[in-house]
Amino acid sequence: MDTLLNEDEALLRDQARAFLTKESPTALVREVESENKDYDPSLWKKTAELGWLGITLPEEYGGTPVPFSHLGLLFEEMGRGIAPIPIHPTMVAALTINKSGTEQQKQSILPAVISGDKILSWAWFERGGDIDLSSVQLEAIVEGDHLVLSGTKLFVDGYHHADQCLVVCRSLADSEGNEGISLVLVDTNSKGLSSDRLPTMAGDIQDAVSFDSVRVPLSNVLGEVHNGGAAAVSLLETAVILNCSMIVGASHKAIEMTFSYAKDREAFGQPIGSFQAIQHMCANMVTWVDGATMLTHEALWKISEGLPATIEIASAKAFCNERCPAALREGNQIHAGIAQIKEYDLQLWYRRSAAWCMRLGTSIQHRRIVAREIGIVPS
Amino acid sequence: MDFGYHEENEIFRQKIKDFLKENITREFRAEVREMQGKGMGPLTKELILKIGDMGWIGMSWPEEYGGRNADRIDQYIFEEEFVRARVPLNIGNFIEQAPAIMASGSEEQKKYFIPRLVRGEITFALGYSEPSGGTDLASLKTRAVEGHNDYVINGQKTFTSGAETASHIYLMTRTDPDKPKHEGISIFLVPMDTPGITVRPQWTLSGGRTNEVFFDDVKVPKTTMLGNKNDGWYIGSKALNLGRAGAMRYYTYVSLFEETLYFARSNPLGVELMADEIARDKMAELYCEAQVARLFTLRSLSMVRRGIAPPYEISSEKVWGPEFLVKSTEVISQILGPYNQLWEGSDLAPHRGSFPKRYVSAMVSTFGHGSTQVMRDAIARRGLDLPRGPV
Numbered sequence: 023m024d025t026l027l028n029e030d031e032a033l034l035r036d037q038a039r040a041f042l043t044k045e046s047p048t049a050l051v052r053e054v055e056s057e058n059k060d061y062d063p064s065l066w067k068k069t070a071e072l073g074w075l076g077i078t079l080p081e082e083y084g085g086t087p088v089p090f091s092h093l094g095l096l097f098e099e100m101g102r103g104i105a106p107i108p109i110h111p112t113m114v115a116a117l118t119i120n121k122s123g124t125e126q127q128k129q130s131i132l133p134a135v136i137s138g139d140k141i142l143s144w145a146w147f148e149r150g151g152d153i154d155l156s157s158v159q160l161e162a163i164v165e166g167d168h169l170v171l172s173g174t175k176l177f178v179d180g181y182h183h184a185d186q187c188l189v190v191c192r193s194l195a196d197s198e199g200n201e202g203i204s205l206v207l208v209d210t211n212s213k214g215l216s217s218d219r220l221p222t223m224a225g226d227i228q229d230a231v232s233f234d235s236v237r238v239p240l241s242n243v244l245g246e247v248h249n250g251g252a253a254a255v256s257l258l259e260t261a262v263i264l265n266c267s268m269i270v271g272a273s274h275k276a277i278e279m280t281f282s283y284a285k286d287r288e289a290f291g292q293p294i295g296s297f298q299a300i301q302h303m304c305a306n307m308v309t310w311v312d313g314a315t316m317l318t319h320e321a322l323w324k325i326s327e328g329l330p331a332t333i334e335i336a337s338a339k340a341f342c343n344e345r346c347p348a349a350l351r352e353g354n355q356i357h358a359g360i361a362q363i364k365e366y367d368l369q370l371w372y373r374r375s376a377a378w379c380m381r382l383g384t385s386i387q388h389r390r391i392v393a394r395e396i397g398i399v400p401s
Numbered sequence: 402m403d404f405g406y407h408e409e410n411e412i413f414r415q416k417i418k419d420f421l422k423e424n425i426t427r428e429f430r431a432e433v434r435e436m437q438g439k440g441m442g443p444l445t446k447e448l449i450l451k452i453g454d455m456g457w458i459g460m461s462w463p464e465e466y467g468g469r470n471a472d473r474i475d476q477y478i479f480e481e482e483f484v485r486a487r488v489p490l491n492i493g494n495f496i497e498q499a500p501a502i503m504a505s506g507s508e509e510q511k512k513y514f515i516p517r518l519v520r521g522e523i524t525f526a527l528g529y530s531e532p533s534g535g536t537d538l539a540s541l542k543t544r545a546v547e548g549h550n551d552y553v554i555n556g557q558k559t560f561t562s563g564a565e566t567a568s569h570i571y572l573m574t575r576t577d578p579d580k581p582k583h584e585g586i587s588i589f590l591v592p593m594d595t596p597g598i599t600v601r602p603q604w605t606l607s608g609g610r611t612n613e614v615f616f617d618d619v620k621v622p623k624t625t626m627l628g629n630k631n632d633g634w635y636i637g638s639k640a641l642n643l644g645r646a647g648a649m650r651y652y653t654y655v656s657l658f659e660e661t662l663y664f665a666r667s668n669p670l671g672v673e674l675m676a677d678e679i680a681r682d683k684m685a686e687l688y689c690e691a692q693v694a695r696l697f698t699l700r701s702l703s704m705v706r707r708g709i710a711p712p713y714e715i716s717s718e719k720v721w722g723p724e725f726l727v728k729s730t731e732v733i734s735q736i737l738g739p740y741n742q743l744w745e746g747s748d749l750a751p752h753r754g755s756f757p758k759r760y761v762s763a764m765v766s767t768f769g770h771g772s773t774q775v776m777r778d779a780i781a782r783r784g785l786d787l788p789r790g791p792v
C-alpha cells in the first residue's frame with residue numbers, strides 16, 4: 023500500500039510532461055484545431071519514436087510490457103498537454119486487438135501501430151449513446167466467409183485518419199445484451215462505408231459512420247464470431263479509464279493555471295487569491311480533481327494487477343464527469359471575463375476536458391454500473 | 402502506485418478479525434451500551450488489557466515507548482478493524498496525545514503516561530475549546546500563572562468530551578498574555594481529580610454527553626507541563642493535524658453509508674426502497690464519494706509513511722470526509738423518508754433508531770477539530786500558496 027507514484031511511474035510522468043511541454047505548445051494545439059487538421063503527424067511520429075505507442079504491448083511486436091498504470095500516467099500527461107494526436111482511439115483498439123485478436127491479426131497490426139505507421143479507431147456508440155451493450159444494434163449478417171454490416175455508428179473518434187476501425191456489431195439477429203456480439207476490423211476504405219464529420223466542442227472531429235452492406239472477411243473478426251460480448255465490455259472499460267486519465271491530466275493543468283492567476287490578478291488593491299471566498303473555491307477545485315485522480319489511479323492499479331476493475335472504472339468515470347467540469351467552471355469564474363476570450367489559453371483545456379466528460383458514458387450511466395456492482399438492484 | 406495490501410498485512414488483518422470474533426461477545430456489547438457515559442465496565446477493561454498484551458496499541462511507535470516500530474499500514478488496519486467493530490477504544494488518544502507526549506514530553510512523562518495509555522489506565526479528555534471559541538483556538542483565555550513550584554489555573558473549557566470519565570485532561574492554557582496569541586500558550590497534563598476542577602454535563606442532540614469544565618485556583622506541579630513553556634500551540638497543532646487523519650476519522654465519515662448500504666441489500670424494507678432508480682443512483686453516487694474519502698486517507702497515510710509532511714492533503718481529507726457524512730445524512734434521509742426520523746424505542750425504526758441521531762450530529766465533524774472553513778484556508782494557503790488575506 024502506497025498510493026503515490028513509484029520511481030518508474032514518476033520518471034515516465036516527468037519525461038512525458040517535459041516532452042509535451044516542448045513538443046505540444048498551445049500554438050500547435052491551436053493550429054491543428056483552426057485548420058481542421060485533426061492531428062499533428064509530426065508529433066505522432068515523435069511520440070512513436072519514444073516507444074510510447076507500445077506501452078503495455080508485448081515485446082515481440084515492438085512493445086514495452088510494463089504495468090498498465092504506466093499507460094494511464096502517459097494518458098494523464100497527454101490530457102495535460104492536450105496533445106493533438108489520435109492516441110486514445112488508436113491505443114484502445116490496439117489493446118483490444120492484443121487481448122482478443124488472433125496471432126495473425128496482432129502480427130499484421132500491432133507492429134505498425136507501435137511504429138506510428140497505423141492509426142486505429144473503434145466504433146461502439148449508436149443513436150442512444152448508451153454504454154450498455156444492448157444499445158449496440160448495428161446489423162452484421164454472416165454470408166459465407168464474410169460479415170455484411172449495415173447501420174450507423176456515431177461519435178467515432180479519430181475515424182478520419184484511421185486505417186482501420188474496430189466495429190462492435192450484433193451478428194445474431196435475435197440476440198440481446200451481451201449475446202450475439204462480434205468485434206470486427208473494418209478497413210476504412212471498404213466499399214459501402216461513408217462518414218459524416220461531427221465537429222465537437224473540443225475542437226476535434228468525430229464521425230458518424232454509415233455501413234451500407236459493407237463486406238468484411240470473417241478472418242477480421244476478433245476472437246470468435248457472435249462471441250465478442252466480453253471483449254466489447256473490456257474495450258469500453260479500457261477506453262473509459264484512459265479517458266479518465268486524460269480528463270484528470272487536463273483538469274490538473276487548468277486548475278493550476280487558475281491558482282497562479284489568482285495570485286497575480288488584483289482587485290480592490292489585493293490579489294484576488296487572498297479573498298477567502300476565492301481561496302475556498304480553489305480548495306474545492308484541488309480536492310475534487312485530486313479525488314478524481316485517486317479513483318482513476320486505483321482503477322489503473324487494479325488493471326495493472328489483473329484484478330477486476332469494473333466498479334473502480336465506473337466510479338472514476340462517474341466522479342470525473344461531474345467533479346472535473348465543476349472544478350473548471352470554478353476556474354472560469356475566478357478568471358471571469360478573460361476566460362471567455364479565445365485568445366486566452368484556459369479555454370483550450372476547458373472545452374476539451376468538458377467534452378471528454380460528455381463521452382463514453384454519462385455519470386448516470388456509470389452509476390448504474392456502480393449500483394449493480396454494489397448489489398442494489400431493482401426488486 | 403500500489404493500492405493493495407501485502408500478504409503479511411492480510412494475515413495481520415485476519416488475526417485481528419479472529420480476535421474480535423472471539424472477544425466481542427453479546428455480553429460485551431450489552432456492557433458497552435449500559436456503561437455509555439459512565440466509564441469502563443469490567444469486560445471493557447479486560448479487553449483493553451488483552452489488546453495491550455497483543456502489542457497492537459501504538460505498534461508503529463518506537464520500541465522504547467512501548468511500540469515495536471511496526472509498519473503504519475498494520476497500525477491502520479488495526480484501527481480500521483477496531484472502529485468497524487465499534488470497540489470503544491480511545492484511539493483519539495493514541496493518534497494525538499501519545500505522539501505529542503512522545504515528541505515533546507519529559508523522560509518521566511513518557512515513562513509514566515505511555516505504558517498507562519496503552520493499558521487503558523489513563524485516558525485524556527481534550528481540553529481545547531472554550532466558551533469564547535473553538536476555531537480560533539489560540540484566543541483561549543484559561544490562565545495558568547507560574548508560582549514557585551507550581552502553576553495556578555483559572556478558567557473554563559467547554560465541549561470537553563469524556564471529561565466525566567477521563568483520568569486526565571490535556572489542557573491548553575495561556576501562560577503569557579502579553580505575547581502574540583500563538584506564543585503565550587502551554588499544555589498541561591492534569592489529573593482530573595485535582596482539587597478545584599468541576600465538571601458539568603452538556604447533553605447533545607444525539608443523546609450523548611459532553612461537558613463544561615471549570616478551573617478554580619487549580620494548583621498543578623510544574624512537571625505537569627508538556628514541553629516548554631509557551632510552546633503549547635506548536636506542540637498541539639502538530640498532533641492535531643495527525644488526529645485529523647486516519648482510519649478512525651475515515652470510518653466516522655463512511656459508516657452511515659456502509660450501514661445504509663447493508664440495510665438496502667438485506668432488509669426487506671431497504672430492498673423495497675431500492676426499487677426506485679433515482680434512489681439507486683443516489684446510493685451509487687454516495688458510494689463513489691465514500692471511496693474518495695477512503696483514498697484520501699490512504700494517500701495521507703502513504704505520505705506520512707514515506708516521511709513526507711502532507712502540505713494540504715490532510716486538510717482535504719478533513720473537508721471531504723465530513724462533508725460527505727453530512728451529504729450522506731441528507732441523501733439517506735430522503736431515501737428512507739419517514740423511517741429516518743424514527744428515534745430509538747420505536748419498533749419500526751431501522752438500525753435501533755440510529756439514523757436520526759447521525760442526522761442531527763453529523764455536523765460535529767464539519768466544525769469540530771478544525772472547521773471545514775479553516776481547513777479550506779489551510780489548503781489554499783499551505784497547499785496552493787495563495788496569499789494570506791485580511792484574516
Ligand SMILES: Cc1cc2nc3c(=O)[nH]c(=O)nc-3n(C[C@H](O)[C@H](O)[C@H](O)COP(=O)(O)OP(=O)(O)OC[C@H]3O[C@@H](n4cnc5c(N)ncnc54)[C@H](O)[C@@H]3O)c2cc1C
Pocket residue numbers: 298526527528529530532533534535536537559560561562563605611765768769770771772773774775792
Ligand atoms: C459533541 C461535541 C464534542 C466536542 N468535543 C470536544 C472536545 O472533546 N474537546 C474540545 O476541545 N472541543 C470539543 N468540541 C468543540 C469543537 O471543537 C468546537 O465546537 C469547534 O472547534 C468549533 O468551535 P465553536 O463551536 O466555538 O465555533 P466557532 O469557533 O465560534 O465557529 C463558528 C463558525 O465560524 C466559522 N469560522 C471561524 N473562524 C473562521 C474563519 N477564519 N473563516 C471562516 N469561518 C470561520 C467556523 O467555521 C464556524 O462555522 C466538541 C464539540 C461538540 C459539539
